[in-house]
Amino acid sequence: MDRIRIRGGNRLKGEIPISGAKNSALKLMAASLLTDEPVTLTNMPRLADIGAMTDLLMQFGVNMNVRRGAGLGQSDTMRLHAARIESAFAPYDIVRKMRASFQVLGPLLARHGEAKVSLPGGCAIGARPVDFHLKGFEAMGATIELADGYVLASAKGGLKGTTFEFPFASVGATENLMTGAVLARGRTVLKNCAREPETQDLGRCLIAMGAKIEGLGTSEIIIDGVDRLSGIEYPVMPDRIETGTYIIATAIAGGDVELIGAQASSNGALIGLLEKIGTEVKQTNRGLSVHRNGVRPTAMDVKTDVFPAFPTDLQAQYMALMCVANGTSHIRETVFENRFMHVPELARMGAKIHVDGDVATVTGVETLKGAPVMATDLRASVSLVLAGLVAEGETIVNRVYHLDRGFERLEEKLSGVGAEIERQQA
Ligand code: EPZ
Numbered sequence: 001m002d003r004i005r006i007r008g009g010n011r012l013k014g015e016i017p018i019s020g021a022k023n024s025a026l027k028l029m030a031a032s033l034l035t036d037e038p039v040t041l042t043n044m045p046r047l048a049d050i051g052a053m054t055d056l057l058m059q060f061g062v063n064m065n066v067r068r069g070a071g072l073g074q075s076d077t078m079r080l081h082a083a084r085i086e087s088a089f090a091p092y093d094i095v096r097k098m099r100a101s102f103q104v105l106g107p108l109l110a111r112h113g114e115a116k117v118s119l120p121g122g123c124a125i126g127a128r129p130v131d132f133h134l135k136g137f138e139a140m141g142a143t144i145e146l147a148d149g150y151v152l153a154s155a156k157g158g159l160k161g162t163t164f165e166f167p168f169a170s171v172g173a174t175e176n177l178m179t180g181a182v183l184a185r186g187r188t189v190l191k192n193c194a195r196e197p198e199t200q201d202l203g204r205c206l207i208a209m210g211a212k213i214e215g216l217g218t219s220e221i222i223i224d225g226v227d228r229l230s231g232i233e234y235p236v237m238p239d240r241i242e243t244g245t246y247i248i249a250t251a252i253a254g255g256d257v258e259l260i261g262a263q264a265s266s267n268g269a270l271i272g273l274l275e276k277i278g279t280e281v282k283q284t285n286r287g288l289s290v291h292r293n294g295v296r297p298t299a300m301d302v303k304t305d306v307f308p309a310f311p312t313d314l315q316a317q318y319m320a321l322m323c324v325a326n327g328t329s330h331i332r333e334t335v336f337e338n339r340f341m342h343v344p345e346l347a348r349m350g351a352k353i354h355v356d357g358d359v360a361t362v363t364g365v366e367t368l369k370g371a372p373v374m375a376t377d378l379r380a381s382v383s384l385v386l387a388g389l390v391a392e393g394e395t396i397v398n399r400v401y402h403l404d405r406g407f408e409r410l411e412e413k414l415s416g417v418g419a420e421i422e423r424q425q426a
Contacts, residue, residue, distance in 0.1 A: 001398070001399065001400070001401070001426045002400040002401075002423055002424065002425050002426055003396050003397060003398050003399075003400055003423075003424050003426070004385060004388075004396070004397040004400055004403070004410075004411055004421060004422070004423055004424070005394060005395070005396050005421070005422050005423075005424055006370070006385060006388035006389060006391075006394070006395045006396075006397070006419065006420065006421045007370070007393070007394050007395075007420040007421075008368075008370060008388055008389055008390050008391040008392060008393065008395065008420075009390070009392070009420075010253065010389070010418050010419050010420055011253055011254045011255035011418065012249065012250050012253045012254070012255035012256075012257050012389075012414075012417040012418050012419060013255050013256050013257065013417055013418050014257060014258075014416060014417040014418065015257070015258045015259075015260055015416075015417070016246050016257060016258075016259050016260065016413045016414075016416065016417055017072060017073030017260045017261060017413070018238045018239055018242055018243050018246075018259050018260060018261040018262045018287065019043075019045035019046075019075065019238075019239050019242055019408040020043035020044050020045045020075055020235075020236030020237070020238065020239060021045070021197075021198055021201070021236055021237050021238060021239040021240065021241075021242075022045055022047055022049055022050070022239060022241075022405075022406050023100070023171075023196075023198045023239075023241070024197075024198040024201040024202065024236050024237050024239075025041065025044055025045060025050060025236045026049060026050070026053050026098075026100040026103065027100070027103055027175050027179075027198065027202045028041055028201070028202060028205055028234065028236060029041065029050070029053045029054075029057060029078070029080060030053070030057075030100075030103045030104045030106075030107055030179065031107060031179055031202060031205060031206060031209075032057070032062065032080035032081075032082055033057070033060065033062065033082045033085065033104060033107035033108060033111055033112075034082075034107045034110060034111055034179060034182065034183060034206075034209070034229050035082065035209060035228070035229040035230060035231055036082065036083050036084070036228075037081075037230050037231030038079055038080065038081040038231045039079070039080045039081070039209075039231055039232055039233075039234070040077060040078070040079045040080075040231075040232070040233040040234070041077070041078045041079075041080070041233075041234055041235075041236055042075065042077045042233065042234070042235045042236070043075045043235045043236040043237075043238075044066075044075055044076040044077065044078045044236055045075065045076075045236070045239065045408045046068075046069075046075075046076055046408050046409075047404065047405060047406055047407075047408055048401065048404045048405045049098050049100065049405045049406060052094060052097055052098040052101070053098070053100065053101065055094060056090060056094045056095075056101050056104065057080065057082075057104075059087060059089065059090070059091070059094075060082065060085055060086060060087055060088060060104070060108070061082070061083075061084055061085060061086030061087060062080050062081065062082045063080070063081040063082075063083065064078065064079070064080055064081075065078070065079045066078050066079075067079075072409060072412055072413065072416065073260065075236075082111075085108065085111060085112040088108045088112045088114055088115040088116065089115075089116045089117075090102075090104055090105075090115070090116070090117040090118055091118060092118040092149060092150075094118075095117065095118035095119075095120050096118065096120065096121060098405075099120040099123060099128065099172075100172070101117075101118075101120070102117060102120050102130055102133065102172065102176070103172060103175060103176055103179070104117065105117050105133065105137070105151065105153060105176055105180075106133075106137075106175075106176040106177060106178070106179035106180035106181075107179045107180070108153075109137060109142055109153055109154075109155050109159060109180055110155075110158075110159055110179065110180045110181075110182065110183035110184065111183060113154065113155055113156050113157075113158065114152075114153060114154040114155070114156065115151075115152075115153050116150050116151070116152050116153075117150065117151050117153070118149060118150055118151075119146070119149050119150065119151060121149075123377075124338070124341060124376040124377045125336045125338055125339045125341075125377055126336040126337040126338045126339065127337065128336075130151075130172070130173075132166050132167060132168070132170050132173035133170075133172065133173045133176045133177070134151065134153075135164075136164045136166070136173060136176070136177040136180075136190075137153060137155075137159070137176075137177070137180060139162045139163075139164045140155070140159040140160055140161070140162050140164075140177070140180060140181070140184060140188065141155055141157075141159055141160040141162075142154060142155040142159060143155070158183070158184065158185055159180050159181070159183070159184035159185070159225075160184055160185050160186060161181065161184050161185060161186030161187040161188040161223075161224075161225060162188055162189075163188075163189040163191070164177065164188070164189070164190055164191070165190075165191035165192050166190070166191065166192045166193065166194075167192070168192070169192050169193060169194045169195070169219065169306045170194060171194040171196050171198070171199060171306075173194075174190065174193045174194040174199055174221070175194070175198075175199055175202055177190055178190070178199075178202065178203060178206065178213070178221065178223065179202075179206070181223040181225060182206050182211040182212075182213070182223060182225065182226065182229065183225055183226065183227075183228070183229070184223075184225040185225055186224075186225060187222065187223070187224050187225070188222070188223045188225070189220065189221075189222050189223075190220065190221045190222075190223070191219065191220050192219055193215075193218070193219050193220065193221045194306060194307070195217050195218065195219060195306070195307050195308065196306070196307040197237060197240055197265075197266040197307065198237070199216075200216045200217045201236070201237040203216040203221070204216065204234075205232065205234045206229070208232050208234060209229040209230055209231070209232045210226055210228070210229045210230050211223065211226060211229060212224040212225075212226060237263075237266075238261045238262055238263055238266075240262075240263070240266035240267050240311075241311065241313045241314060241379070241406075242406075242407060242408075243259055243262040243263070243266075243267055243288065244267050244270045244311070244313075244314045244317065245314070245317050245382055245386070245407070246259055246290070246413070247259070247267070247270060247271070247274065247279070247281060247288070247290050248270075248274075248314070248317045248318060248320070248321050248386060249386055249389060249414065249419075250279065250290040250291075250292055251274055251277075251278075251279040251290070251292050251297060251321055252297075252320060252321050252324065252386050252387075252389055252390050253389045253390055253419065254292050254293070254294055255291075255292065255417070255418070256289070256290070256291045257289070257290045257417055258284060258286065258287060258288070258289045258290075259287045259288045259289075259290065260286050260287045261286070261287050262287040262288040263283075263287075263288075264281065264283045264288055267281075267288075268308060269308060269309055269310040269311070270310065270311075270314055270318075273300060273302060273310065273318075274297075276298075276300060277297045277298040277299075277300050277325070278292060278293075278295050278296075278297050278298060279291070279292040279297065280292070296324070296325065296326045296364075296366075297321060297324070297325045297326065298325060298326050298327060299322055299325040299326060299327030299328055299329035299362070299364050300322075300325075300329055301329050301330045301331070301332075302315075302318060302329070302330075302331055302332070303331075303332040303334060304331075304332065304333050304334055304335050305334050305335065306335070312333060312334075312335040312336055312339060313379050314379070315331060315333055315339060315379070316339070316342045316379045316380045316382070316383035317379065317382060317383045317386055318331065319331055319342065319343075319346065319353070319360060319362060319383060320342075320346065320383040320384070320386040320387040321386070322362040322364060323346055323349075323351035323352075323353070323362055323364060323365065323368060323387060324364055324365065324366070324367070324368060324387075324390055325362075325364035326364055327363075327364055328361060328362065328363045328364070329361075329362050329364075330359055330360070330361050330362075331359070331360045331361075331362060332358055332359045332360075333358050333359075333360075334358060337358070339377075339380075340355050340360055341375060341376050341377065341380050342375055342380035342381075342383045342384065343355055343360060345373040345374065345375055345380070345384055346368075346383070346384070346387055348371045348373055349368040349369055349370065349371050349373065349384075349387050349388075349391055349395065350365055350367070350368045350369045350391075351365065351368060351387070352364075352365055367390075367391070367392050368387055368390060368391035368392070369391055369392050369393060370388060370391040370392060370393035370394040370395040370396075371391075371395060371396075372395075372396040372398065373395065373396070373397055373398070374397065374398035374399045375397075375399065375402060376399075376402070377402060378402050378403065378405050378406040378407070379406075380402075381397060381399065381400075381402040381403050382403060382407060382410070384397050385397055385403070385410065385414075385421070388421075389414070389419055389421075400423065411423045
């Protein structure tokens with residue numbers, strides 16, 4: 001199994017191209033099921049999760065073509081054509097590897113009137129049920145049965161508009177219901193919706209395909225169903241979590257880095273926080289410039305929450321930064337119940353962290369020490385890479401397949417700005 005070797009201590013200088021957002025691209029791919037015309041997605045990231053969604057969509061009979069970008073910073077273009085839905089079966093073997101597979105339920109129900117989709121089950125960061133998705137589809141008139149670990153959903157006469165309030169502003173449930181409602185009969189009013197930038201990106205693409213949606217980016221989304229949607233060429237938004245990760249990389253290692261294609265607007269909470277603790281982030285005409293001088297960052301508390309608050313997907317990376325900050329900070333995770341798996345691994349590198357329930361108390365140390373480490377999810381793994389950038393000596397991050405799920409060419413992007421980092425093939 002591949003691993004990443006890092007020798008810490010280098011400042012970062014140069015440019016990093018930001019890829020298209022994984023968590024937008026996956027939902028846009030699923031939305032291609034809503035039309036019998038071709039959907040072309042540009043600025044596609046090249047990631048293992050995109051490969052998993054490709055495998056799933058091909059099972060439904062979607063014709064897929066990819067034009068590869070030539071080098072770093074040159075994204076892929078993907079053409080998806082769901083002329084007919086040949087099967088509406090999403091097997092356990094694919095869904096268990098990637099929970100975003102569950103997002104095909106809305107489009108399949110809306111276009112095909114039925115679907116059999118494996119329940120995703122729990123995962124390393126928490127139980128992650130799909131009850132809000134299922135209750136929402138039931139409210140839209142679907143019949144839902146659970147059998148042998150599968151959801152059997154049927155809406156033979158089509159989904160019907162309804163008013164539904166999410167108990168929590170779930171990203172996946174909001175997006176799944178949106179993609180069902182665009183082809184439903186009548187008006188759907190969704191309350192307490194996710195306002196995440198990726199949810200807005202999906203909504204903008206659906207509107208460009210002919211959907212009638214109002215209220216994107218607010219907690220109430222109103223959708224008037226239409227009879228059909230058309231094909232589209234649509235650019236995937238820049239990845240705000242990859243952006244945030246490289247902002248924190250620069251804050252932890254020090255230096256000057258320009259993130260090409262990055263947007264400040266989707267990273268407001270992180271940027272506001274880092275400016276208070278000694279890292280400047282400015283919008284340029286090409287992206288974001290990040291600058292930290294030699295001064296050690298100051299410790300500062302953070303609480304994760306739904307957008308526009310601080311994202312749970314940057315919590316592990318921020319914790320790596322707090323491990324070397326001046327002072328003590330408290331990091332509270334409110335979105336997932338078990339998202340501190342990086343703590344014991346950071347501790348192996350000399351970090352001082354105490355976890356009590358949903359709060360991690362981090363006492364900054366002057367130096368971390370390189371060590372062999374591994375993590376059980378994507379964002380936790382990258383926090384270990386960030387810690388490795390500033391640790392003394394060598395850090396080996398094992399289980400690189402987690403990183404490959406969501407960070408395109410991580411080691412090339414970081415070595416391109418001066419980090420000593422390489423992939424070692426098994
Ligand atoms: C999306 O997951 C992202 N994944 C996650 O990114 C991200 O961490 C999360 O949103 C929060 O921002 C994708 O977009 C593919 P939720 P999702 O539904 O949609 C509970 C990454 O690293 N809940 O907003 O699954 C749930 O258990 C990943 O890229 C229910 O109880 O997140 C969780 O505690 C990890 N019932 C909370 O809501 C439901 O039916 C938020 O989950 C649905 C959710």
